[in-house]
Amino acid sequence: xxxxxxxxxxxxxxxxxxxxxxxxxxxxxxxxxxxxxxxxxxxxxxxxxxxxxxxxxxxxxxxxxxxxxxxxxxxxxxxxxxxxxxxxxxxxxxxxxxxxxxxxxxxxxxxxxxxxxxxxxxxxxxxxxxxxxxxxxxxxxxxxxxxxxxxxxxxxxxxxxxxxxxxxxxxxxxxxxxxxx
Amino acid sequence: xxxxxxxxxxxxxxxxxxxxxxxxxxxxxxxxxxxxxxxxxxxxxxxxxxxxxxxxxxxxxxxxxxxxxxxxxxxxxxxxxxxxxxxxxxxxxxxxxxxxxxxxxxxxxxxxxxxxxxxxxxxxxxxxxxxxxxxxxxxxxxxxxxxxxxxxxxxxxxxxxxxxxxxxxxxxxxxxxxxxxxxxxxxxxxxxxxxxxxxxxx
Numbered sequence: 001x002x003x004x005x006x007x008x009x010x011x012x013x014x015x016x017x018x019x020x021x022x023x024x025x026x027x028x029x030x031x032x033x034x035x036x037x038x039x040x041x042x043x044x045x046x047x048x049x050x051x052x053x054x055x056x057x058x059x060x061x062x063x064x065x066x067x068x069x070x071x072x073x074x075x076x077x078x079x080x081x082x083x084x085x086x087x088x089x090x091x092x093x094x095x096x097x098x099x100x101x102x103x104x105x106x107x108x109x110x111x112x113x114x115x116x117x118x119x120x121x122x123x124x125x126x127x128x129x130x131x132x133x134x135x136x137x138x139x140x141x142x143x144x145x146x147x148x149x150x151x152x153x154x155x156x157x158x159x160x161x162x163x164x165x166x167x168x169x170x171x172x173x174x175x176x177x178x179x180x181x
Numbered sequence: 182x183x184x185x186x187x188x189x190x191x192x193x194x195x196x197x198x199x200x201x202x203x204x205x206x207x208x209x210x211x212x213x214x215x216x217x218x219x220x221x222x223x224x225x226x227x228x229x230x231x232x233x234x235x236x237x238x239x240x241x242x243x244x245x246x247x248x249x250x251x252x253x254x255x256x257x258x259x260x261x262x263x264x265x266x267x268x269x270x271x272x273x274x275x276x277x278x279x280x281x282x283x284x285x286x287x288x289x290x291x292x293x294x295x296x297x298x299x300x301x302x303x304x305x306x307x308x309x310x311x312x313x314x315x316x317x318x319x320x321x322x323x324x325x326x327x328x329x330x331x332x333x334x335x336x337x338x339x340x341x342x343x344x345x346x347x348x349x350x351x352x353x354x355x356x357x358x359x360x361x362x363x364x365x366x367x368x369x370x371x372x373x374x375x376x377x378x379x380x381x382x383x
Contacts (some may be wrong), residue, residue, distance in 0.1 A: 014259045018361060048297060051314050053220045054290020055260040062294035071295060078291055084259030085267045085283050092257050093271035093279060100249070107375055109249050111367040114342040116252040117333040118349035119360050123225055124326050131318045142319035150323035153229075160230045161219050163320050171316015172309055 002069045003076045009034065010061045010080030015088075023057050027064075036068050057081045141174045205274035206281040213266055213285030220286075221317050224262040227286075229328035231269070241273065248332050256364040262286055 009030045017023040024046070031037035037045075042060075049059040058078055065077030099105050132142050145167050152158040152166075191203075216230045228251060235241045242250075254264035263283045270282030336342040345367075352358055 016258065018255070018258060018261070018359070048294075051310060052290060052293045052297065053218055054287065054293070055220070055224055055262055057260045058263075058287045058290050059294050062291050063298050066295055066298045074291065074295055074298075078287060081260070082263060082283060082287065084257065085263040086280065089254070089257045089259065089264045089267040090271065090276055090279060092253060093268045096253055096268065097272050100246075104375070108368050108371040109245075109252070110341070111345060111371040111374070112252045112364055113245065113248050114336045114345035115349045115363050115367045116248055116255070117329060117336050118346045118353060119255070119363065120225065120228070120325065120329040121346075121350050122353035124322055124329065125354070127325070128322050131322060139319075142315065145316055145319035146323055149320040150327065153323055153327045159233055160226060160324055161215070163324060164219050164221065164317055167316040167320035168313035169316070171314070171319070172312045175312040175315060 003073060005034065006065050006068060006073055006077045007080040010057075010065075010077045011083045013061075014057065014081040014084045017057070023060070027057075027060050031064060036064050141171075141178060145170050145174070202274040202277055206270070206277045209270050209273060209278050210281040210285040213270075213282045214288055217286040217289040220262060221321055224260070225325045226321060226328075227262045227265060228332065229324045231265075232328050232331060235269070242269070244332050245335055248336075252364060256361050 013023060013026045013030060017026050024042070028039060028042055031042060032039070045060060045063050046056070048063075049056045052059060058081060061077035061081040062074045065074035067073075069076075096105075132139055132146065148170070149158075149163050149167055153163060212234060216227060216234070219230060220227050228247070231247055232244070236244055236247055250265050250268045251261075254268055255261050257264045263286060266282035266286045267279040270279035272278075274281070333346070336346060349363060352363070
């Protein structure tokens with residue numbers, strides 16, 4: 001039963017990973033052992049997942065499921081990868097909602113909040129290195145778009161959809177122009 | 182026929198959940214669908230979007246509460262943004278709200294990917310897609326960065342927050358310690374801190 005196998009595989013992937021690129025080795029192992037995908041397919045998929053919105057895990061599940069067993073396969077695989085959210089996180093949500101006003105939780109969060117900010121700052125640094133530098137050279141078009149968007153978000157209070165849309169347009173226009181020169 | 186079925190299922194949900202929760206759940210589904218359409222850059226831009234929608238516009242939660250949700254969501258196995266959706270949805274409208282938020286957030290990527298699966302060579306090597314993506318990637322850092330600054334305002338106000346943040350940031354830079362380990366360390370530190378306060382060490 002291919003649907004059950006898809007569900008089970010992606011449920012395992014969901015429960016044993018913490019999202020993002022950390023899922024890749026697990027996904028590769030499952031895909032190869034079932035012969036659903038080759039390493040090259042997966043590399044292509046990662047490239048596509050970066051171009052499309054949404055979590056990598058969901059994108060992989062949709063792609064592998066659809067390729068293996070059609071649209072229903074895709075749905076089943078996505079439900080599998082979402083099982084941690086529907087079970088474990090639901091339990092955590094019940095627990096957290098009940099205790100979030102407690103004194104102990106306030107103390108814990110006074111530690112965890114700055115940790116969370118630090119993690120985000122670290123992510124920003126990594127992403128900045130990737131997005132603004134290519135082969136050791138700084139990509140001035142990307143830097144320009146970044147600075148413009150920073151201004152629009154901070155000073156003009158632009159919303160995320162607006163920012164994403166206009167930076168896509170800017171990307172097409174500026175990179176095409178620089179290619180012509 | 183199908184509209185009768187829809188009405189009937191609506192009645193069933195109202196019967197089980199109560200009208201208020203069902204309404205909230207559907208609102209969450211719509212909101213998270215919108216958020217799901219624009220989560221580029223590893224999902225962290227969900228922070229900026231939730232801040233704009235739920236903290237600034239709707240005033241459903243505060244900045245601190247959003248940061249707490251992110252910390253908890255990051256520490257549970259699975260995909261961070263679906264975990265955050267579940268935690269937030271549950272707070273707003275019980276388990277139905279949580280499920281609605283999760284489905285809303287993944288629906289755009291499922292729809293887009295199912296289409297792309299059938300013609301992905303075209304997209305992969307398309308020059309325009311490539312340029313647009315470069316542009317979007319350049320915007321991801323300001324999106325996440327502005328959210329981090331805004332959410333961190335409260336944290337940076339206290340000396341304790343500044344010290345913890347700086348220490349953890351350096352730790353992230355030097356080692357490749359996992360985020361979960363960091364949060365667990367924080368929880369342990371909090372309990373140790375409480376113990377010290379209560380019993381005193383001097």
